[in-house]
Amino acid sequence: MIGAVKKLLVIPHIKVHNANALSSPFTIGFPAMTAWLGAVHALQRQLNKQHIGVAFNAVGVISHDIDLQTYKGESDYVHSIVGTGNPLDKTGARSAFIEEARCHLDVSLVIEFDNITVDERARLIEQVTQLLHGKMKMASGDIKSFKTPICMNVTHDDEGELKKLQRLLMPGYALIERRDLMIAAMSEGQDALQALIDFTSVHYSCETDDTDKVKWFRHSKQVNGASAGWIVPIATGFYGISELAAAKNQRDPDTPHRFAESLVTLGEFKMPHRIHYVEDMLWRYHSQGDYYLCQQSKFATPEPCDSGNEFE
Template identity: 50%
Template sequence: MLLLPKLRIHNANALSSAYTIGFPAMTAWLGLAHALQRGLAEKFPCKFAGVGVVSHDFNLQTYKGVRDFDSSIIGMASPLKRDGKRASFIEEPRCHLTVSLMIEYEALSFEEAPEYEIVELISKLLNSRLKFAGGDLMSHGKPERMIISDENKFKILKRKLMPGFLLRERRDLMIKSMEKEEGDALDSLLSYLSVHSSCDVVDEKVSWQRIRREKGWIVPIAVGFQGITPLGAAENQRDADTPHRFAESIITLGEFVVPYRLESVDEMLWRYHVNADKSQYVCSQQVI
């Protein structure tokens, strides 16, 4: 396991999909791991098989006034035009966050390499022009290799991730809801995110309670892409030699949990799953 602790990221992309805002998509974190793998490949050939993400701090760049019902996006100022007016721009939700990444690797040569060489090269790659979910890296802790061979080693890893919240997949909630209620995926998603209020009156005293369908910190999370057109060519595409297709985001439920609640490393890691028959490219903790 390769641990990248306390990555402090500025202005990461908070628009995970066309209709969700919040924690960056899992495709961004697995894409970052793939970029690191390519950077290491010239000197230390390796394969990064899975990625776990722990959030230590998250600050969504929005503002809500005293009497406002909705929050507003804090936009970045654009340079003035010649006439002194503001140029038109598209609002881009941003967030500042601190995360730790756990990367499962498969490489004998990588394991036998000296610790200081690995740390030096990874630190150099982290401080290069890499983008972290669209944001910039401000600082980071010292990278570390760990071999999770027994329960004691796993406990050490969990202690290094505290305090923080690990993001795990809860696609199982949506599947159960759709099978039981025979609804569509969007209705199932919203049923776990909506908050209901209940009022109790006892001895002329009124008390309100907020009720959610499932306990825990349940959030929507973008985990991949669904192809909506067949493979083909598009006008002005970046790579003329690669087939092109339009796609839309795949959204599911995720849950932030404290690491000490986990019992195995597999509960932490997200992996790529490609289903060519269904035109799906998904990051998941479960076999699809």
């Protein structure tokens, strides 16, 4: 879906406090793509209520900084979640509360929009600024600050406009889908979870020279003889595991309910100056059968992914 001209709303350097870092049942780190597309969809709904007929079609997420709220002591084997100080119950004891992993973020959003004329862009930016300064959240976190949103056009064959956007997003890392790595590994008969672990694990080896000096080496998964890049597991959607039906006490009585599992695949953090087309960083909603996905346009149909637990 590479068009001639892309109309983009760029919201630079959004500082998010206490975002949800539990992106899937078995991964912790950068929030799930469903959180970012969901936040932008919520922003569109608020704008539509104010009679601004904008349509947000796709979202690119660029990470500038992440501060994961975990702690590892000197002799600890694993990291521990830094919990919040929740109020005591009436007996003075700690209330039953499941702690969730949190992180502080500095991200920029690149949003492809439509249905807005050039004359309406100033009002769009004004209303987006007001809404983000209000009660809106991003990935369950509070928005502390952000730089002034910018509207711009990027033409497919205009390198000047693309470079202007890249400079605006640097230094940072755009999150790119790398489901192709999972597909290739699974086509060779490898288990999905094992393939994900192989691409994200780091191994160390050492050698000792004649003077008994130890030298350590770091190894990661290679693709075609070269490093695969900064590969991370990412949650990109859900897979339905039950039929559509009504459920007792469901939150939305007008929408059919079904149980689903999280879909987890691989992603790559890539610096914007290495991206040749804007479309390469944009994520879109896609549904087909039992799949409900956030994916990039280079993947036209769902492929096997690993799955997690239930949700409503």
